[in-house]
Amino acid sequence: MHEIEQHRITVEPYYQPYGNEIEIFTAAYANGLPLLLKGPTGCGKSRFMEYMAWRLQRPLITVSCHDDLTSSDLVGRYLIRGGETFWVDGPLLRAVKAGAICYLDEVVEARKDTMVVIHPLADDRRILPIEKLGQIFEAPPEFALAVSYNPGYQSVLKDLKQSTRQRFVALEFNYLDAELECEIIVRESGLERSAAERLVRFAGMTRNLKGSGLDEGASTRLLVHAAKLMVSGIDATSACSTAIAQALTDDGEMLRAINELSAALF
Amino acid sequence: MRSPLPLQSDEILAILETCFEVEYTFLHCENLAMTIAALKRPQQQLLLDSARRVAATQIQLAYELTCSAVARWEQLTPSLLESWAIHTLDAYDRAGLRAAMALVTDIDFFYRYRRQQQVGVVLGDEQQMLGHFLHALAGRPLAIAASELLWCDSETLYLPPVLMQLESRVENRKLYQAMAVFLWAQTRFGTFMPPLFALPLPLSDAFLALFATMDRLRLEAAIQRELPGQWRALQALSGSNEALSCEWQQLQLQLSEPACDVATVITLCQQHLGDLAPLPAPIYQGTLNIAAVAKVRQQRIERERALFKVQLTQLRESLPAKNQEIASAALANPQGEEADDATLLPDGGDWWVEQLSQQLPEGLKKRISSIKLDFGEIPPEYLTAAGPGEYELVERLEHERSAARVWEGTYHEEGASLYDEWDYRRQEYHKRWCALRELTIEPQYDTFVQETRQQFHHEIAQLRRRFEALRDENRLLRRQNGGEDIDIDALVEAESDRLQGVELSEALYLRHHRHERHIAVLFMVDVSGSTRGWINQLERQALVLMCEALETLGDRYAIYGFSGMTRQRCEIYRVKSFSDAYDATVQGRISALQPKDYTRMGAAIRHLSGLLQETEAHTRILVTLSDGRPDDYGGEYQGIYGIEDTRMALLEARRSGIHPYCITIDEQAQEYLPRLYGDAAYTLISDISQLPYQMGEIYQRLTR
Numbered sequence: 001m002h003e004i005e006q007h008r009i010t011v012e013p014y015y016q017p018y019g020n021e022i023e024i025f026t027a028a029y030a031n032g033l034p035l036l037l038k039g040p041t042g043c044g045k046s047r048f049m050e051y052m053a054w055r056l057q058r059p060l061i062t063v064s065c066h067d068d069l070t071s072s073d074l075v076g077r078y079l080i081r082g083g084e085t086f087w088v089d090g091p092l093l094r095a096v097k098a099g100a101i102c103y104l105d106e107v108v109e110a111r112k113d114t115m116v117v118i119h120p121l122a123d124d125r126r127i128l129p130i131e132k133l134g135q136i137f138e139a140p141p142e143f144a145l146a147v148s149y150n151p152g153y154q155s156v157l158k159d160l161k162q163s164t165r166q167r168f169v170a171l172e173f174n175y176l177d178a179e180l181e182c183e184i185i186v187r188e189s190g191l192e193r194s195a196a197e198r199l200v201r202f203a204g205m206t207r208n209l210k211g212s213g214l215d216e217g218a219s220t221r222l223l224v225h226a227a228k229l230m231v232s233g234i235d236a237t238s239a240c241s242t243a244i245a246q247a248l249t250d251d252g253e254m255l256r257a258i259n260e261l262s263a264a265l266f
Numbered sequence: 267m268r269s270p271l272p273l274q275s276d277e278i279l280a281i282l283e284t285c286f287e288v289e290y291t292f293l294h295c296e297n298l299a300m301t302i303a304a305l306k307r308p309q310q311q312l313l314l315d316s317a318r319r320v321a322a323t324q325i326q327l328a329y330e331l332t333c334s335a336v337a338r339w340e341q342l343t344p345s346l347l348e349s350w351a352i353h354t355l356d357a358y359d360r361a362g363l364r365a366a367m368a369l370v371t372d373i374d375f376f377y378r379y380r381r382q383q384q385v386g387v388v389l390g391d392e393q394q395m396l397g398h399f400l401h402a403l404a405g406r407p408l409a410i411a412a413s414e415l416l417w418c419d420s421e422t423l424y425l426p427p428v429l430m431q432l433e434s435r436v437e438n439r440k441l442y443q444a445m446a447v448f449l450w451a452q453t454r455f456g457t458f459m460p461p462l463f464a465l466p467l468p469l470s471d472a473f474l475a476l477f478a479t480m481d482r483l484r485l486e487a488a489i490q491r492e493l494p495g496q497w498r499a500l501q502a503l504s505g506s507n508e509a510l511s512c513e514w515q516q517l518q519l520q521l522s523e524p525a526c527d528v529a530t531v532i533t534l535c536q537q538h539l540g541d542l543a544p545l546p547a548p549i550y551q552g553t554l555n556i557a558a559v560a561k562v563r564q565q566r567i568e569r570e571r572a573l574f575k576v577q578l579t580q581l582r583e584s585l586p587a588k589n590q591e592i593a594s595a596a597l598a599n600p601q602g603e604e605a606d607d608a609t610l611l612p613d614g615g616d617w618w619v620e621q622l623s624q625q626l627p628e629g630l631k632k633r634i635s636s637i638k639l640d641f642g643e644i645p646p647e648y649l650t651a652a653g654p655g656e657y658e659l660v661e662r663l664e665h666e667r668s669a670a671r672v673w674e675g676t677y678h679e680e681g682a683s684l685y686d687e688w689d690y691r692r693q694e695y696h697k698r699w700c701a702l703r704e705l706t707i708e709p710q711y712d713t714f715v716q717e718t719r720q721q722f723h724h725e726i727a728q729l730r731r732r733f734e735a736l737r738d739e740n741r742l743l744r745r746q747n748g749g750e751d752i753d754i755d756a757l758v759e760a761e762s763d764r765l766q767g768v769e770l771s772e773a774l775y776l777r778h779h780r781h782e783r784h785i786a787v788l789f790m791v792d793v794s795g796s797t798r799g800w801i802n803q804l805e806r807q808a809l810v811l812m813c814e815a816l817e818t819l820g821d822r823y824a825i826y827g828f829s830g831m832t833r834q835r836c837e838i839y840r841v842k843s844f845s846d847a848y849d850a851t852v853q854g855r856i857s858a859l860q861p862k863d864y865t866r867m868g869a870a871i872r873h874l875s876g877l878l879q880e881t882e883a884h885t886r887i888l889v890t891l892s893d894g895r896p897d898d899y900g901g902e903y904q905g906i907y908g909i910e911d912t913r914m915a916l917l918e919a920r921r922s923g924i925h926p927y928c929i930t931i932d933e934q935a936q937e938y939l940p941r942l943y944g945d946a947a948y949t950l951i952s953d954i955s956q957l958p959y960q961m962g963e964i965y966q967r968l969t970r
Contacts (some may be wrong), residue, residue: 070751074749077750077751078752079752080752080757085752158942205402205403208401208402208403208405209398209401209402210404212401212407213398237495253398254398256395257398257399258398258402260443261399261402264493264495264499265494265495266494266495
């Protein structure tokens, strides 16, 4: 099997749209515009990318960014084997060559100067010049670039450069309304509806505490984790405590409060 | 191992006499010494230690406590004695000698206290957890206060200071939570709605008792719907297994209807008054003090109406003229309910409805939900423009509540952060002891910074050059085991090695080394009264020099002044926060930094360490710029007490990964600074005029 085929998504991922994000993505894709997905962690950004890759029938290459990521890690590098040098494509170059969708997750985690390498790909030139090879790769129409970040972590140190962010069509993701979120939990975990509704209310309560002791409220992803544990026979309070409360905070009093909330709800 | 021999009564007498200063106080210690002599050595030690610690604060209190403890020795454990002593000292701090004496001499108190130590839970220990819990439930923070009576005034939940009714700590904790949830339910499910206040006063006790029972049943049903787990906990606590009478059962059904509100409860109450006895109240049910609630509610309504109208007027004035009418219509319905109305509005109206419902300022949204909790809707008269009376009220409120005004009117702790303070004599913290406020300095736009720049232009240029050298340039590291690129030189060498049959090196790559300083430094500047005059001037000049140089270096830095008077008014003056840019405002604030009062350093260090801690950086440095030892009004803080508290605050900072450093001009600094900062973490500048020059040098040394 060709290596790129591993990145093809063959089974439709479950994705619950909340607005017109699918149309916007499709239109941006058709016009060769890069996408910026903003939103808190665990609210469906990566799932949306999987879904769109499946829908558009393109391979999806995901790179989780971190602060040691260099531009060589993205475009590729020379390696040595048996005294010979040979070139290895990086994920970005592979995506360009194969006309895949390249998704840079948590892009602010990468250093600002690393991100400059995507600039020529993210404007109307849609090219990837690789100095070390002395070649310029032109992205085919099927290629798409998408990046995601969580504005909640935004600090002076972790912000996108204006020259980077102003190249993207931005889609904002947020926690879904209760009905849809409940639907997702039921679909993803098989939990019964009434329990899922309570989980969603529980999440709402933790989100009330954002900025007052919690950095973030419980994400949909955490709710799905808790729901899966519950379906496997773990009682609701333990599931909420291990899958949600402990994931949200280490503060003793806050943990107690969150655990008491789930005990009160279930 | 055998324990050491017990002390003899004459040895004990000598210790007690010193401890209680018998020479001046004429306290009789002979009998006490004889009784203690009969105890084992560890027990003797315990009693004498506690006597010493308390005597450091108040001798008479220590004497009485020791007598009381000896008399009840059989019922005491070491931890009980220790907590009893601390509790007594706390009472002394807060309410004076008489209150503390009462705790020592009152036998009932002792037994209550013993039970509290065994199974009791103190509100102070639960308050934070309950605060988070209620905040999550209500979606807004709710105030909690201690009161012997369990009730709610519709703004604050009053809970007992200690709970020990139930047989274990766990149960008593659950009881606190149940009480809090019940009082929250009163505000959430509309007990304090207009129908209750429309009743003719005074309400008879019989009516109130019946109303309390019925409303409880209604609230419990609501809790059962929303929080089934909590409802089960309430049931377990209610303790009554008796079945309800038929009449009550029927009423319970009616009261459990989701549509049942306080008006229905009142009607049912009026119907059954006289022919139905109220049910006994479960322990979590609070009392109703309708007159007090009405008063608080009235004050809130006036306040919120004024604030709402003023905010509304301000919002309307900020809108384009043609949208102003539409805006008020949209505001009446901020949640976008009854969206049909939108179609009745002129062109662009629905746009405003949408905009305003989503983009109302956060403060106004909260005010709207608060008003809705009182009335169920926004009363129409609220939507008229604010008049002069309302502006005056808002101004008065702002004036009263402003942190800067705390000393003018009645003392309040609003807007203050409370910090613990270490008391070395007790080896304990005074809990929530110092009220600290963060104030912003009004910038003074004058020529101070300009003049400093001119006067020191040479030094600034020099500092910049030095700081530039500190900036670690990005470098290319050769011969690495891994990296972005191939090191051709290394590869050629390796190839020739291979041909000669020598072992191959694996270090054939180039790696880009990028250095980030990632330093956050906070300058904590002493602006106590003693810096008046040229010290203050030099401090400010040094700050200007530092700012100018740090801008080159790119380190993150913040500047705060600190001063205050007594533990009730510790103040921090924000000159530049980490996120502020070094602009005209910050320069104006440096210029406006004037000497104030005293230096209670502990609270300032604790507050500023907290700020540093929130800042993202690999290295965090807290630089104190000071002219003398810690000191505060009344002299107590000046001695060992202040030094030990400051030392503890610095230890706490160090424990959280902050590097404290002190620059001082106090010539006696040698006496106390090594104990505070350690031998290597301070600099004494003997010639104050050198401060601006030296500060840059010290910083360079510190962060290299």
